[in-house]
Amino acid sequence: MQVLRTDAARDVGVMPCQTTDPEVFQDREHQRLAKSLCAGCDLKRACRRYARTHREWGTWGGETNEERAAAGYLPRGSTKDYWQRRSVLPAS
Ligand code: SF4
Numbered sequence: 001m002q003v004l005r006t007d008a009a010r011d012v013g014v015m016p017c018q019t020t021d022p023e024v025f026q027d028r029e030h031q032r033l034a035k036s037l038c039a040g041c042d043l044k045r046a047c048r049r050y051a052r053t054h055r056e057w058g059t060w061g062g063e064t065n066e067e068r069a070a071a072g073y074l075p076r077g078s079t080k081d082y083w084q085r086r087s088v089l090p091a092s
Contacts, residue, residue: 015041026058028065038062 016037017025024030024037038044039062048061052073057065065075069083083089 015043017041025060031059031064034059035062035064 017034020037025034038047038059041047041061044061046061048063050056051058051060051063052068052071055073055076056068057075059065060068063071066083066086066088068075069078069088074080074083080089080092084091
């Protein structure tokens with residue numbers, strides 16, 4: 001699991017990421033699968049908000065690193081320049 005520990009998570013019970021190899025939510029090559037698993041999760045919105053707030057890496061709430069960075073929430077330790085070099089953000 002992506003370690004989403006909130007009251008909402010306790011209420012939902014088992015989330016798809018709890019029963020799936022964690023690498024699916026971390027590896028770029030598995031992003032499509034991770035996004036599809038998140039799409040059916042009741043915590044999708046809360047999870048996305050959590051990842052943005054805590055600047056997480058990986059796919060959270062159906063949102064990838066690239067999508068989070070493009071929305072202005074750079075994953076921890078990354079810089080605007082890093083995402084510009086990957087054409088996720090426009091050059092300054
Ligand atoms: S939205 Fe995705 S990463 Fe978040 S709790 Fe649900 S399955 Fe896990």
